[in-house]
Each structure stands twice: as structure tokens, then as C-alpha cells.
Amino acid sequence: MNRLHPLSAVTYAVQYGFLWLWLPVFLVLVLSGVFDPVSPAWFPVAAPIGFLFGTLYGVVYYYRFGYAVTTDTVDVSSGVVARRSREIPYGRIQNVDIRQSVFQRLLELATVSIETAGGGTTEATLYFVSEEEANRLQREIRRRTAEAKGRRRERTRQRRQSADSATASDEPTEDAAVDADAERAGDDAPSPSVDDETGEREPPADPEQTFEPDSPTYSRKQRLFDLAPRELLLYSFTSFRPAAVAAVLFVFFLATESILEFFVAASQPFGGPADLDTGNTGSYGILTIVSAIISVLVTYLLSVAYTFATYYDFQLGRVGDDFVYERGLLQRYSGSIPAEKVQSVTVTDNPVQRLIEYAGLWVETAGYGPESNGGSQSAVPLAQQGRVYTFTENLTDVETPTFRSPPPVARRRYLVRYSLVAAAFVAVAFGVAYTTPLENWYFAAVVFLAVPLAAHLRYVHIAYYVGEDHIVIRSGFWRRRTTVVPYYRVQTVSVRRSIFQRRLGIASVVVDTASSRSFFWSSTTIYDIDLEDARAVQRTSRKRLQSSLRERAEADDIGISVDFT
CATH class of the missing domain: 1.10.287 (Helix Hairpins)
Structure with missing residues (x-):
């Protein structure tokens, strides 16, 4: 087992020290109200004792924490009193993300998070490892995960070939023998794989083989998109972050009196009141208007700064079948978007971005996503519309849609x-x-x-298109979303009608996928179309879902293409 960076011991010691500091203080507070000999004056003695025990616990926790990258799994052990040992198979790993705050970058440290498919929380987190070790772990786990998925796909092909051969002849075949061996060995057993670059079959992987983390096959990265400085500034000034509102409200509640005094002083040159106690209706109205303008301006500037810092030096690339990205100024992120987990692709824009002919591209994945939007992750924060549409077509192979509007x-x-x-x-x-x-x-x-x-x-921004392989849905004015959903990713297609829709003979069609949902992004919906059209969309989607699943099973396709050449 490998240990975390030695500075992790200091971090855990301080963290648990301050956490345990309050335990004896709370006990003294409770006992002093029950037993007379116990006095609140014991606080100065109780607090350092709690901090000392917490510090010792943090140090022991560091020495009891270990991780290892084995042939089949990533093993993580932790816990002081109650031990927890986790073995994470490579076939279940979805993301290996690296985060670095400003101080971590100065100290060349990083936090590594391992996400698994279908999970709502992080499976394992390493606080902290060296920056070099974090990059090594990310490369090696990604490579081993790709190998595990490749072996699984190859065994699926062999099973299908064996089944076809058995149907044609009762004699045992070489493929059937290979398939039987693979079944006996289990899901993680080595089997022939196909090289992604040459398309040639490779020999079976040796489970005892020592893999080189810097192998060209797995470390080669193809760059797909860079956010240019001009695009970063445009994105910062033409988008809005709800977190800025929360930050302004938080500051207002912390310093309400000082901020009110500032608003009064700022409104006085325009006829505002001298103070909050004196004034008339007109001066209070001016104070309200000036306060609102200042609040909106400060919130907007905070949003611009937050967006700029979040997407600074944004880079999107691909390694094997995964999209990989890096971004961040104050806090640096490095993560991946597995192509096989992509459920839908969404082009977003707002009125200002449409005016300058720019748009963004988001992908939604099944399971946990490192972004604040759950499974929604930005693939292209902002670029010219033509470039974004080309990315979307290359990513999904969607045909050019011919949109239909509601009645x-x-x-x-x-x-x-x-x-x-x-x-x-x-x-x-x-x-x-x-x-x-x-x-x-x-x-x-x-x-x-x-x-x-x-x-x-x-009305004019609601449209939909039912294609041969995809359904495309557009809605929204302030934040317009054009979502491309492959039929094989559809989970359910339901027709919903409110009381008012029943009176008008219209309905809404909700298309659900396995992607995570967030507070801001709901299920993809076609709003207010004729009831007969809604039922036709539902029938067609169900029919094409079954046919697309059969076609993908025959082709053994992972679903989303990553060829941007």
C-alpha cells in the first residue's frame, strides 16, 4: 500500500484537531448545568485537550490510509477504529479527476477523485498526493480502465461469433473454446483486444504484466478544442453564474449596516435621503433604484470573475475513447468524460451570444459528474456557432434537423x-x-x-425534430437549449397533459435518459404540441429505440464517436 503525501498528515491533524476541540467544550457546557462541581471555567483546559486528541487522531488516520493500483482493481483502505477496504474494478471506473487549489499548486500537491458509473458520490478521494503522483495515477488508471473495457468488448464479439458458428455447425470451434475459457476466467480475465489505431487484433494481455504508465498507446492525447483568450472573455461577459447571487447575499447578511450606509451615500448625489430615518417617498424611491443598480452591477462583475477563473486555459482533448479536459485559474481541474457514458449533447446560447453568433456545447453523462450541474459537463464553453454545430455533428453523427413548431x-x-x-x-x-x-x-x-x-x-424558440437515429429538441429564450438525444440512450418517452392542455387538445412529450438531473436542468421536453403529434412522437421513439439497440448490439458500438478529424 502507498501512503499519501506527508503534508496530508498535517492537514488531517489540523482538521481533526479543530473538529475535536469542540467535543470537550460541549461536554463541559452540558455537565456544568447538571453537576455543580463542573464549571464553565474549565473551557480553557478542555479545549486544548480536545485539540490534542484530535491532532493525534488525524496523524493515526494518515498512517492507516493506503492505496494501491493492482492488476484488476484500485484498492483503498482507511479508518482508525472502523476499517474500510474498497476494491474498485477498472470496469466500473468512470472518471479520474485531479483538483488543485492555489496553495496546492504552490506546494505541488493535488487531490485525486475516483468516480464510478452510476454513483452519486465520489468512490474514493486521495487527500493529498504529489502532482507527479496524481498525473501518474490518472494515466495508469485510465489506461487500465480502457484495457478492461476493450477486453469486455472483445469477449462480447467472441460470444456472438461463437453463437453464430454454433448455429451453423454443431462442431466445437476455436472461438467457442476461447469464449468458454473467458467465461471460466471471469470478466477481468485477459482476452484478445483490437488496437484502436491499426484495427489489428493484439495478443491476450498477461495479468501479471507490468504496464508502463507512459506507454504511447494510452498517454497519447489528441487536442480537440482550446478556449482562446477572446472566447474566454466573451464567455465571461455573456454568461451568468447563479453562484454570484448567493455570494452577494452572503456578503449582505454579514455586513448589512455597512452596505446600507454605502447605498445611502451613493444615492445622495441623485437626490437620495440623507439617512434611512429621514426622507420622503421620492428620495426612498431613488435609494431603491440606485441600490438595485449597484447590486446588479456587483453581481454581474462577480459572475464575470467567477466564469473567467473557472474556465481559464480550458482545453478539451481525447485519449482513447474518453474526452479529457483541463481548466481553472485559482483552482485547477483535470478530468475526463467517458464517451460511452454520454447520454445527450446540448447546444446552449443566450440572446447576447446569439447576437454575436456564438454558442456552447454541453454533454450529459450517466452517473456522477464533477461539474456543479451533476451529470452536465461543458465540452465547449463558447465558440462560433458553425464550429459548435460541426462539433455536435461529428460527436453524434446527427443529420441536419428539419424542425417542427407547436401549433x-x-x-x-x-x-x-x-x-x-x-x-x-x-x-x-x-x-x-x-x-x-x-x-x-x-x-x-x-x-x-x-x-x-x-x-x-x-413560442418561436420551441421546436423538435424526429430523425432516423436521433431526436432533437429545442426550447428556451434566455437560455436556449438544443438537445440531441440518440434513440439508444432513451429510457422513457411519456406524454403529459395538464388541465389547461387538455382543454386545448395539446400535450408535452418528456424524453428521459440515464443522465443526472440538476436543479437548473430538467428532463428534455417537447412543449405544447398537438396530442396526435405527441403520441406519434412517442410511438416512433419507442420503435426506433428498439431498432437502434439491435443495430448497436450487432455492431458492438460504444455509441458516441470521438473522431473529430
Whole structure:
């Protein structure tokens, strides 16, 4: 078993020291209320004792933590009192990610996370190893994982060939013997594989063979995309991160009085009140407007800085059948997107990006994803639309879609919906004017002017295409998403109708895949189409799902192409 970097002992010691520091303090606090001899004055003595025991526990935890890369599995052992030993087969490993904070990069340390298919959490995390060791582990585990998957695919071919030969003849064949040997040896037994570069069959892998981590077959990386400085700036200034809102709210709650004083001072040159206690309706209105403008501007600038730092020096490449990426300024990430786990591909853009003819490309994978969006991961943060569409076509082999739109009755539905929203806004304005000195609440009715435009924009950006091999769905105005879903990735296709949709004779079609869902990204949905069209889409999708599964089984295809040449 290998140990973590020695600095990990210091990290664990400090972490558990501060954690255990509060245990005796809590006990003293509880016991002092029950037993008179126990006094809160014992806090200065109890806290250092807890910190000392926590520090010792952290050091012992470091020495009891070990990892090893074996022929068939990645083994990780941990725990002081309750021991936990994990053997992670290479066939289940999905991602091997490397993270480095600013301080870790200065110390040449890294955190290695091993993700498995179908898991919602990290299977194993190594805090911390040297940067050189992290890169070695990533290369070696990726290579062994590729070999395990290659052997599995080759055994599948052999089983199919054996079955075909057995049907043609009752005599035993060489393929049948090989298949029987492979079955007896188990899933991780060595078997002939096919070289991805030459297409020639290689000899069986020796389970006792010592693999070289720097073997050209597994370390060769083909670069697919680099985010140029101009594209990084465009992406930073034309996108928005919800985390910026949370950061602004957090700072506001920490320093509410200071921020309010700043808002008052900033509004005074424009006619704002001298302080919060004195002022009239007009000055308070100016204060509200100035405060809102400053808040929006600060939030936007934080979003720009966050996006810039997150996607700085973004690089996308491929190694074997996996996409690999690197990004980050303050915290550096290095991870992978297994091609065989890709469920759907989504082109995203917002009004500003559409105006300058740029777009982004995201992929959704089954199981855990290292991004904040669960299984959604950015493959191309931002590039010219033509380049993104070419990437999408090369990635999915999707045909050029001929989109269909919902019926005109859907537009009327959106008109009614947004009219109700506008009416609710006016009602709120009336309530505020009724309970406060504010007047002229009826000016809020100006929002009704935006209702027809909002309904039209909602309607024209909904479209769908039912192709031979893919279903393509587009929706959204502020964040438009055009999602390409191969039929073989479809889990369920359901037709849903609300009370209002039943009255209008329309329905929505929900296409679910095995990808993770997030708070911001929901299931891919075709909204408000004719009921008969919705049922036709459902029937066609189910039929083509079965045919595509049969075709892939015959071709033994991993699904997503990674050839961008």
C-alpha cells in the first residue's frame, strides 16, 4: 500500500484537531448545568485537550490510509477504529479527476477523485498526493480502465461469433473454446483486444504484466478544442453564474449596516435621503433604484470573475475513447468524460451570444459528474456557432434537423399565461401602495406591453425534430437549449397533459435518459404540441429505440464517436 503525501498528515491533524476541540467544550457546557462541581471555567483546559486528541487522531488516520493500483482493481483502505477496504474494478471506473487549489499548486500537491458509473458520490478521494503522483495515477488508471473495457468488448464479439458458428455447425470451434475459457476466467480475465489505431487484433494481455504508465498507446492525447483568450472573455461577459447571487447575499447578511450606509451615500448625489430615518417617498424611491443598480452591477462583475477563473486555459482533448479536459485559474481541474457514458449533447446560447453568433456545447453523462450541474459537463464553453454545430455533428453523427413548431394555439396559451403573471405583478404593486406611502401604483401596468413579445419569443424558440437515429429538441429564450438525444440512450418517452392542455387538445412529450438531473436542468421536453403529434412522437421513439439497440448490439458500438478529424 502507498501512503499519501506527508503534508496530508498535517492537514488531517489540523482538521481533526479543530473538529475535536469542540467535543470537550460541549461536554463541559452540558455537565456544568447538571453537576455543580463542573464549571464553565474549565473551557480553557478542555479545549486544548480536545485539540490534542484530535491532532493525534488525524496523524493515526494518515498512517492507516493506503492505496494501491493492482492488476484488476484500485484498492483503498482507511479508518482508525472502523476499517474500510474498497476494491474498485477498472470496469466500473468512470472518471479520474485531479483538483488543485492555489496553495496546492504552490506546494505541488493535488487531490485525486475516483468516480464510478452510476454513483452519486465520489468512490474514493486521495487527500493529498504529489502532482507527479496524481498525473501518474490518472494515466495508469485510465489506461487500465480502457484495457478492461476493450477486453469486455472483445469477449462480447467472441460470444456472438461463437453463437453464430454454433448455429451453423454443431462442431466445437476455436472461438467457442476461447469464449468458454473467458467465461471460466471471469470478466477481468485477459482476452484478445483490437488496437484502436491499426484495427489489428493484439495478443491476450498477461495479468501479471507490468504496464508502463507512459506507454504511447494510452498517454497519447489528441487536442480537440482550446478556449482562446477572446472566447474566454466573451464567455465571461455573456454568461451568468447563479453562484454570484448567493455570494452577494452572503456578503449582505454579514455586513448589512455597512452596505446600507454605502447605498445611502451613493444615492445622495441623485437626490437620495440623507439617512434611512429621514426622507420622503421620492428620495426612498431613488435609494431603491440606485441600490438595485449597484447590486446588479456587483453581481454581474462577480459572475464575470467567477466564469473567467473557472474556465481559464480550458482545453478539451481525447485519449482513447474518453474526452479529457483541463481548466481553472485559482483552482485547477483535470478530468475526463467517458464517451460511452454520454447520454445527450446540448447546444446552449443566450440572446447576447446569439447576437454575436456564438454558442456552447454541453454533454450529459450517466452517473456522477464533477461539474456543479451533476451529470452536465461543458465540452465547449463558447465558440462560433458553425464550429459548435460541426462539433455536435461529428460527436453524434446527427443529420441536419428539419424542425417542427407547436401549433398556433400554444402561442395563445403563453399569451394568457404571461397576462396572468402581469396581473399578479400589478396586484402586488397595488398592495404595496395600499400599505406604504408609495403612490401611482398603476404605472406597474406597463408590464402588459411586454406580454405579447414574451409569448411570441417563447413560442418561436420551441421546436423538435424526429430523425432516423436521433431526436432533437429545442426550447428556451434566455437560455436556449438544443438537445440531441440518440434513440439508444432513451429510457422513457411519456406524454403529459395538464388541465389547461387538455382543454386545448395539446400535450408535452418528456424524453428521459440515464443522465443526472440538476436543479437548473430538467428532463428534455417537447412543449405544447398537438396530442396526435405527441403520441406519434412517442410511438416512433419507442420503435426506433428498439431498432437502434439491435443495430448497436450487432455492431458492438460504444455509441458516441470521438473522431473529430
